[in-house]
Amino acid sequence: MRPGSTRAACLALLRRDLLLVWRRRGDTLTPLLFALIVVALFPLAIGAQMETLRPIAVGVVFVATLLAGLLALDSLFRGDYEDGSLEQLVVSPHPLALLLACKIAVHWLTTALPLIALSPLLGELLFLDPALRGLLPLALALTTPLLSLIGAVCVALTVGMQRSGMLLALLVLPLYVPVLIFGAGACNAAQMGLPYLAPLLWLAAGLVLALVLAPLACAAALRISTS
Amino acid sequence: MNTLTYWFHKLGSPPTFYRIATALQPWCYGVALVLGLIGLYGGLVVAPKDYQQGDAYRIIFVHVPCAWMGLFAYLFMAVNAFIALVWRIKLNEVLAMASAPVGAAFTFVTLVTGSLWGKPMWGTWWTWDARLTSELFLLFLYFGVIGLYNAIEDRRQAARAASFLALIGVVNLPIVHFSVNWWNTLHQGSTVRLFGPSRIDASMLWPLLLLAIATHLWFFGSVLARARGGLIELDAGKDWVRTLALAQSKPTASGVT
Numbered sequence: 001m002r003p004g005s006t007r008a009a010c011l012a013l014l015r016r017d018l019l020l021v022w023r024r025r026g027d028t029l030t031p032l033l034f035a036l037i038v039v040a041l042f043p044l045a046i047g048a049q050m051e052t053l054r055p056i057a058v059g060v061v062f063v064a065t066l067l068a069g070l071l072a073l074d075s076l077f078r079g080d081y082e083d084g085s086l087e088q089l090v091v092s093p094h095p096l097a098l099l100l101a102c103k104i105a106v107h108w109l110t111t112a113l114p115l116i117a118l119s120p121l122l123g124e125l126l127f128l129d130p131a132l133r134g135l136l137p138l139a140l141a142l143t144t145p146l147l148s149l150i151g152a153v154c155v156a157l158t159v160g161m162q163r164s165g166m167l168l169a170l171l172v173l174p175l176y177v178p179v180l181i182f183g184a185g186a187c188n189a190a191q192m193g194l195p196y197l198a199p200l201l202w203l204a205a206g207l208v209l210a211l212v213l214a215p216l217a218c219a220a221a222l223r224i225s226t227s
Numbered sequence: 228m229n230t231l232t233y234w235f236h237k238l239g240s241p242p243t244f245y246r247i248a249t250a251l252q253p254w255c256y257g258v259a260l261v262l263g264l265i266g267l268y269g270g271l272v273v274a275p276k277d278y279q280q281g282d283a284y285r286i287i288f289v290h291v292p293c294a295w296m297g298l299f300a301y302l303f304m305a306v307n308a309f310i311a312l313v314w315r316i317k318l319n320e321v322l323a324m325a326s327a328p329v330g331a332a333f334t335f336v337t338l339v340t341g342s343l344w345g346k347p348m349w350g351t352w353w354t355w356d357a358r359l360t361s362e363l364f365l366l367f368l369y370f371g372v373i374g375l376y377n378a379i380e381d382r383r384q385a386a387r388a389a390s391f392l393a394l395i396g397v398v399n400l401p402i403v404h405f406s407v408n409w410w411n412t413l414h415q416g417s418t419v420r421l422f423g424p425s426r427i428d429a430s431m432l433w434p435l436l437l438l439a440i441a442t443h444l445w446f447f448g449s450v451l452a453r454a455r456g457g458l459i460e461l462d463a464g465k466d467w468v469r470t471l472a473l474a475q476s477k478p479t480a481s482g483v484t
Contacts (some may be wrong), residue, residue, distance in 0.1 A: 153395060157375060157388050167374050171392060174367040175399050178406035185410060199409075206402075217395065224387045225379075 003093045010094075010102050017106040020079070027075070028110050031068040032118055038064040039122045050127045057126035058136065058187040062180060064122065065115050065140060066147060070169060072111040073151045076103065077159050077222075086159070090226055096219040104152045104215065112144035129191050136187055142203040143183035149207075149214035150175045156221035179203070239318050241458045242467040248451040255448030263441035269434030283347045288434055290340040292442040293333045297365060300330025300446060304372070305397045308390030318454075320386035321461065323393065324376050325453035329446055331369035338362055357407040364403050368396040382461055 003009075021028060042060050046052060080086040080103075089099050119137050128136065154171040158164040186199040237243050270288030277284040307323035310316055341359065342352045353359065372389045379385035427435070462468050 154392075157392060158378070161378055164378070167371075167378050170367065170374050171371045174364045174371065174403070175395065177364055178399070178402045181406045181410050221388070221391055224384065224391055227384060227387075 006094045006098060009092070010098060013089075013099055013102045014106060017103060018110075021106065021110045028114060031072045031111050032114055034071055035064040035068040035115055035118065035122065038067060039125055042126065053126045054129060055191075057123055057128040058132065058191065059184050060126055061119055061122045061128075061136065062140075062143070062184040062187075065112075065119065065144065066176060066180060068115055069112060069144060069147050069151065070172060072107075073148075073155050073168065073172070074165060076107050076152060076155050081159050086222075087226060090222060096222065097215040100152065100156075100218045100222070101211075101215040104148055104218070107152075108145055108148040112148055116140045116144060132187055132190060135190050135196070139183045139186050139200065139203070142200060142207060143179055146179045146203065146207050146210050147176060149210040149218075150179070153214055153217045153221050156218045157225055159222065159225050179206070182206075239316055241318060241462050241465075244318055245455055245458055245467075245471075248455050252448050252451045252455075255444045255451065259441045259444035259448060262437050262444070266434045266437035266441055269437065270431070274431045274434060275428075280348065283344065286340050286344045287431075288438055290337060290344060291435060292438045293340065294337040294362070295439055296442045296446055297330055297334035297337050297362070299443070300326050300333060301365065301369070301393075301396070301400070303446075303450075304330060305393050308393040311390050312387060312394070317383070317461065318458070320383065320390065321454050321457040322450065323390050324372075324386050325450045325457055326446075327369055327372045327376070327389070327393075329449045329453070331366060331373065333442070333446070334362060334366045334369060338366065357404070357410065360407045360410075361400075361404045365400065368393075368400070372396070 039060060042056070043053060046056075077086055080089070090096060092099070116137050119140050120133060123133065123136055151172050154168060154175070157171065158168050161167070182199040182203045186196040186203070189199065190196040238247070267288065271285055274285070276282055304323045304326040307319040307326070311319040311323055338359070341362070345354065346352050372393050375392055376385045376389035379388055459468055459471075
């Protein structure tokens, strides 16, 4: 049997993954609820005054998004690993990196994009500086794809494990540090009235690099952990 | 096959490496101990007081060599990880995984001594300064490698996965360093420089360099010891381990066999 074109395979995979998410669309709400709860805990813990919450609003929203993304990462390959379709991807004649890039893209669309959409609300809950209302979603839009791409490499390494949650956090968080610094740093600089374009451009440059390299690294990691 | 390639292949075989490591290990530890004691004497007793920091600066003789070793161990681990992944040499997998806990220990000592030094100098145990932060994340990277290695059942697969993570860390480390530098810095600049004159007096420099050599040797001794253990564990069913075990148990169990 001759395999179909790579393009058809990618489209089929995209369709399948989106359909799977749609059939269980309630699950996509979990990261949103998680981020909302994390943000709601901060005023309870440190006081509800505007002057204490406003300076930390950006940081809290970023950390909440990051943690929610971390929580959602686990589901990236879990289902496919359990029913064996992940191994089919590995042995398929199409470039594994490309197929994985499709999977990561769907994962980002269904977990991170809703978080970006929610971020203005999260910001308002913490009395975010009105000047940052536009910048925060923009910074998150540059940050979250990077988090998904880097996270995917680490998930690929831990894919066969039973309880990988804590380990995954340990692997991923040191790699998230630069992304967090630049993403939140841009917003903090803007809040203080400083130029904020440079960190955003760094993030964009990093995103371009990660778009090319992370799927390749993810494929290599997956080959190691499923061998 | 020429002599060099021959020796290279020979060294990569576990029994030969085990034999050489067994012979080298006491020398590494011994020389490290002697040099370390001389260096500590030079640093803690002979070297003069600092005109600004008084006696408190003397912790530099522990802090700086350990900081160098934390990075050197990571580099050593990454080089071995690269060889292990590309050429699939078993010995390099073992060496890479052996250096991770040692490097983590050096990094931990760096953080502790740094915080002890920071209290009298900066007035706090911890500050979110660029170097401290990147050192902390270096430690987390080590923990990640060790954790991943221990979480996978199959030893060789575990070593390959952890090696891959170590290589990702190599890419990440300069980025972390650069980003936290941009973010916040308070730490003093490098005092000892490879290129150009060092900004440290000769009476303080020689103990520092001596201790640096000592920590390197200690690191290699420790890695050799761990690698020996790792090789025996990995090759537990092989003939050479069997011969080794029998040779060791002969004095006590000679009557039984």
